[in-house]
Amino acid sequence: xxSSPLFAxxxxxxxxxxxxxxxxxxxIVARETVPTTxxxxxxxxxxxxxxxxxxxxxxSALGIASFGPVELDPESTNYGSITSTPKPGWRNADVFQRxxxxxxxxxxxxxxxxxxxxxxxxxxxxxGFADFAYITVGTGVGVGLIVNGLPTRGFxxxxxxxxxxxxxxxxxxxxxxxxxxxxxxxxxxxxxxxARVGPRLPQLQHDDPVWESVAWAIAQLCHAIVCAAAPRxxxxxxxxxxxxxxxxxxxxxxxxKSLNGYMQLxxxxxYIRFPALGANAGPxxxxxLAMDAPK
Amino acid sequence: xxSSPLFAxxxxxxxxxxxxxxxxxxxIVARETVPTTxxxxxxxxxxxxxxxxxxxxxxSALGIASFGPVELDPESTNYGSITSTPKPGWRNADVFQRxxxxxxxxxxxxxxxxxxxxxxxxxxxxxGFADFAYITVGTGVGVGLIVNGLPTRGFxxxxxxxxxxxxxxxxxxxxxxxxxxxxxxxxxxxxxxxARVGPRLPQLQHDDPVWESVAWAIAQLCHAIVCAAAPRxxxxxxxxxxxxxxxxxxxxxxxxKSLNGYMQLxxxxxYIRFPALGANAGPxxxxxLAMDAPK
Numbered sequence: 001x002x003s004s005p006l007f008a009x010x011x012x013x014x015x016x017x018x019x020x021x022x023x024x025x026x027x028i029v030a031r032e033t034v035p036t037t038x039x040x041x042x043x044x045x046x047x048x049x050x051x052x053x054x055x056x057x058x059x060s061a062l063g064i065a066s067f068g069p070v071e072l073d074p075e076s077t078n079y080g081s082i083t084s085t086p087k088p089g090w091r092n093a094d095v096f097q098r099x100x101x102x103x104x105x106x107x108x109x110x111x112x113x114x115x116x117x118x119x120x121x122x123x124x125x126x127x128g129f130a131d132f133a134y135i136t137v138g139t140g141v142g143v144g145l146i147v148n149g150l151p152t153r154g155f156x157x158x159x160x161x162x163x164x165x166x167x168x169x170x171x172x173x174x175x176x177x178x179x180x181x182x183x184x185x186x187x188x189x190x191x192x193x194x195a196r197v198g199p200r201l202p203q204l205q206h207d208d209p210v211w212e213s214v215a216w217a218i219a220q221l222c223h224a225i226v227c228a229a230a231p232r233x234x235x236x237x238x239x240x241x242x243x244x245x246x247x248x249x250x251x252x253x254x255x256x257k258s259l260n261g262y263m264q265l266x267x268x269x270x271y272i273r274f275p276a277l278g279a280n281a282g283p284x285x286x287x288x289l290a291m292d293a294p295k
Numbered sequence: 296x297x298s299s300p301l302f303a304x305x306x307x308x309x310x311x312x313x314x315x316x317x318x319x320x321x322x323i324v325a326r327e328t329v330p331t332t333x334x335x336x337x338x339x340x341x342x343x344x345x346x347x348x349x350x351x352x353x354x355s356a357l358g359i360a361s362f363g364p365v366e367l368d369p370e371s372t373n374y375g376s377i378t379s380t381p382k383p384g385w386r387n388a389d390v391f392q393r394x395x396x397x398x399x400x401x402x403x404x405x406x407x408x409x410x411x412x413x414x415x416x417x418x419x420x421x422x423g424f425a426d427f428a429y430i431t432v433g434t435g436v437g438v439g440l441i442v443n444g445l446p447t448r449g450f451x452x453x454x455x456x457x458x459x460x461x462x463x464x465x466x467x468x469x470x471x472x473x474x475x476x477x478x479x480x481x482x483x484x485x486x487x488x489x490a491r492v493g494p495r496l497p498q499l500q501h502d503d504p505v506w507e508s509v510a511w512a513i514a515q516l517c518h519a520i521v522c523a524a525a526p527r528x529x530x531x532x533x534x535x536x537x538x539x540x541x542x543x544x545x546x547x548x549x550x551x552k553s554l555n556g557y558m559q560l561x562x563x564x565x566y567i568r569f570p571a572l573g574a575n576a577g578p579x580x581x582x583x584l585a586m587d588a589p590k
Contacts, residue, residue, distance in 0.1 A: 069558075084557070130449075131447075131448070131449030131450075145523060145524075147442040147443065147445075147447050147448075147449075147524075148442065148443060148445045148448065150442075150443045152426075152442050152443075152523060152524040152525070153426070153442075153443065153524075153525070154425075154426030154442075154524050154525030154526045154527055155426075155525045155526075155527060155560075155561045156521075156525040156558055157525070158522065158523060158524070158525075159521075159522040159525075159557070160519070160522045160523055161522075162522055162557055162558075163460075163518060163519045163522050163523075164460060164461035164515060164518060164553065165458075165459060165460065165461060166459035166460060166461065166462070166477070167461070167462075179555045179556065179557040180553075180555060180557065182461070220459060223459060224519050224523070225523075226451075226454075227453070227454040227456075227457055228440060228447060228453060228455055228519070228520075228523045228524070229440075229442075229447040229448075229449050229453070229523070230447070230448070230449030230450045230451040230452070230453075230454075231449045231450075232449055232450060258475075260474045260475060261474065262379070262454070262474040262475065263451055263454060263457075265450075266450045
C-alpha cells in the first residue's frame with residue numbers, strides 16, 4: 001500500500017455529482033455519486049461524504065470541478081458560486097465555501113473543463129504540455145484553455161464555446177444558443193444537432209451531411225484557440241463526439257485548411273485527439289485541482 | 296541622477312527600427328532610428344548601436360520587440376528568427392541571436408504587440424492587470440494577449456488577428472488577407488479599409504458606413520478575446536483607429552451587444568481604451584521585455 005497522500009475531488013455536473021477519493025496517480029479509494037437536485041439536498045449530501053471520508057481516511061486537499069458559469073474572480077463577493085445557470089435553484093448557489101468548510105483542508109475550485117484539461121495534462125492526452133485545450137461538445141460546448149500551465153482567468157473563466165464564427169457556406173441553420181444564436185455552441189452542441197436532424201438523430205450515419213456543419217463549427221473554434229494560445233494539442237470529448245473518430249479527423253483537416261499555411265500545426269499527429277481519461281476526466285479533473293490547492 | 300539600472304530595447308518594425316536606452320520608469324537616455332532595409336544592413340546598424348551604448352553607458356539587459364510572425368518555440372532551431380514574412384530578405388532572418396551576441400547581456404525576444412501589451416501593463420492603460428490585451432489595427436491586425444502575467448505562447452505566439460468571425464449582415468466585402476480572405480485582418484486592417492473606400496479614404500467622415508464594418512470585425516475579435524481569457528481591459532491602437540474615438544466607443548457597444556449578457560464586462564469604463572503610451576508603446580515594449588529577461 002502506497003503512502004502517497006490522499007486527495008478528495010468533487011465533480012459537480014448538471015445531472016449528477018461524482019465524489020472521488022484518490023491516491024495519485026491511479027488508485028481510486030472511494031467513489032460516490034449524488035444526483036443533482038436542489039443545492040440544499042445535493043451539497044448537503046456531498047458535505048456528509050466529505051465529512052465521513054475525513055474521519056475514515058483523511059485527505060490532504062479538496063478539488064471542486066463544477067459546471068458553469070461560475071464566479072472565479074477572487075475580488076468578487078460571490079467567489080465560488082454558480083452564476084447565470086438556468087438550472088432551478090442553482091443561480092448564486094455558493095458551492096466552494098460550503099464544501100471547503102465541510103472538508104476543512106486546502107481547496108481549489110474551477111470549471112469542470114479546466115479541471116479536465118489539467119487532468120489530461122497530468123495523466124492523459126496532454127502529458128507534459130504547458131499549453132493545452134480541452135473541449136467538450138455535449139449539451140453545451142465547454143472549453144478549458146491552459147496557458148503557461150494555468151487556466152485562462154481574467155474577470156471570468158474561458159467561454160470560447162460562445163464565440164461567433166464564420167459560417168459554413170450554405171449552412172443557414174439559425175443556431176440554438178439562447179444568448180447568441182449561432183455561436184459555436186449554438187451550431188454544434190447536442191440541442192443544435194437534435195434541432196438540425198430531428199428523428200434521424202439515433203440513426204445518424206458517418207456520412208450524414210450534418211456532420212460537415214458540426215465539424216466546421218468545431219474547426220473554427222479550434223482555429224480561434226490556435227490563434228489565441230497555440231496549444232500543443234487539443235482534446236475533444238463529450239456526448240456529441242464520442243465514438244465519432246471521423247468527426248475528429250474531419251475537424252483536423254478543416255482546421256489545417258482554415259489556417260491555410262499561415263500557422264503550421266506541430267508535427268506528430270493527431271493534433272485533434274480524444275481525451276485519454278474518458279468518463280474519468282471529470283472527477284480526475286477535481287483531483288488534479290486538489291493537487292494544485294494552495295497550501 | 297538616478298542609480299536605477301539601464302535597459303536597452305530594440306523595436307523592429309516593418310519600415311524602421313527604434314533603439315532605445317532607458318532608465319526605468321521614465322528616463323530615456325538615448326534613442327536612435329534605423330531604416331528597415333536588408334537584414335544585413337539593418338541588423339548590422341543595430342549591432343553597432345548596441346556595442347557603442349555598451350561601451351559608453353552599459354546596460355543590464357536587452358529586449359527585442361519584433362514585427363512577426365517570429366519563431367518563439369524554444370525547442371525550434373529557428374528560435375528568435377522572423378518566419379513567414381513577405382518582407383524581402385527577412386524570411387528566416389536570425390534577429391535574436393545576432394543582437395544578443397552584440398549586447399552580451401541577458402536578453403528577451405517577443406512580438407511587438409506582446410511587448411506593447413507588457414509596457415501598457417507596466418506604465419500605461421493596463422496598469423496592475425495580470426490579464427490584458429493589446430490590439431493594433433494598422434497595416435495588419437496584431438494582438439498581444441497577456442494571461443496570468445505572461446504572453447500566450449504554445450507552439451506559436453498570439454495570432455488572433457487572423458481568426459474568422461461572423462460577418463456583419465449585409466457586408467459582402469471579400470476581405471483582403473492573402474491567407475484567409477475575410478479574417479479580422481482581412482476585414483479591418485488598413486489595406487481592407489483602402490480597398491473598401493478607395494479615393495474617399497483621406498476624407499472619411501465619422502459617420503461613414505464603412506466604420507460600421509470595421510468596428511464589427513474588431514468587436515467580434517474582442518468577443519473572442521473576452522471568451523478566451525477575459526482580460527481586465529483591451530487597448531486598441533494603430534493607424535486605423537488613431538484619433539477615431541467614435542470607433543472605440545462603437546466597438547465597446549457592439550461587444551456588449553454581441554456578448555448579450557452571457558458575460559458582463561467589468562464595471563468602470565471604458566473597457567475598450569486607447570493605449571496610454573502612444574507612439575512609445577513599441578520601444579517601451581522592448582524595454583519591458585528587457586526587464587523580464589532571464590538573468
